[in-house]
Amino acid sequence: MEKKFWIYCVHSMSGLTWEEVEKYYTETKMQLESLGYNVLHPMCAKSELKGNKFDAKAEESSSPIVTPHAITRRDIWMVKKADIVFADLYKAKKKSIGSLSEIAIAYALNKHTIGVMEVGNIHEHAFTQEELDIVFRNHDDAIKYFAKLIRGEY
Numbered sequence: 001m002e003k004k005f006w007i008y009c010v011h012s013m014s015g016l017t018w019e020e021v022e023k024y025y026t027e028t029k030m031q032l033e034s035l036g037y038n039v040l041h042p043m044c045a046k047s048e049l050k051g052n053k054f055d056a057k058a059e060e061s062s063s064p065i066v067t068p069h070a071i072t073r074r075d076i077w078m079v080k081k082a083d084i085v086f087a088d089l090y091k092a093k094k095k096s097i098g099s100l101s102e103i104a105i106a107y108a109l110n111k112h113t114i115g116v117m118e119v120g121n122i123h124e125h126a127f128t129q130e131e132l133d134i135v136f137r138n139h140d141d142a143i144k145y146f147a148k149l150i151r152g153e154y
Contacts, residue, residue: 004150007032008082009041010102012092012123028088031143036150040078042071042098071098079105086146087132088116088139089123100128107131116142 009028013021021043029039064070075098079085085106087099100123106113107130115132116139117123129135136142148154 004036005083006038006040006081007084007086007146008078008102008106009039010085010087010089010099011041012089012094012096012099013042014096014098015093024088028086028139032086032146035143035147037084037146040082042075042078042102044078072101075102076105079111080109082106082111084112084114084146084149086114086142088142089121089128090116090118090139092122095122099123103128103131114142114145 009025009032011021011024011028025041025043029041032039079102085102087103087106089096089099092099103113103115104127113132113134115128115135116137117128117135118137134145136145
C-alpha cells in the first residue's frame, strides 16, 4: 500500500519518563502506519535521551542531536514536511511549550491540525482552540478519524 500522507505526532513530554514517551510514540506510530500514514515524531533518532525525565528546561548533553537548537530546528523541519499535525495533549502532566510551539507553527503553515484534549486540559486556551482544526476528547476517536480520512470515507 502506498502511503499517502505524512503525519507529525505531538505529545506533551514534560514530566514524563523516557519509557512513557517511548511507549506513547511507539504505539501511536504503529496505529497510524497500519492505516497507511508516514509517521514522524520528535523522538526519532534521539536515543541519547534514553533514561532521562523530560521537563520544561533543556538538559545539558554532550550530544549535538539534543541541543535546544538541534531539537527546535529538526522538529520545525518535521512539521513543515507533514501534511497533518496530530497533537495529543490528553491529560498532560505539565504545560508543554514545545507542543504549543509546534501547533502554532503548523497553524501558520496551514497544516491540518488535529488535537486531543479533555475539557479543562491545562493547554486549553484561545490560541490552541483556534489553531487546532478539530479537537477530539480521546485518542481513539482521533485514530478513527484518521482511518476515515486516509480512506476518503464518510
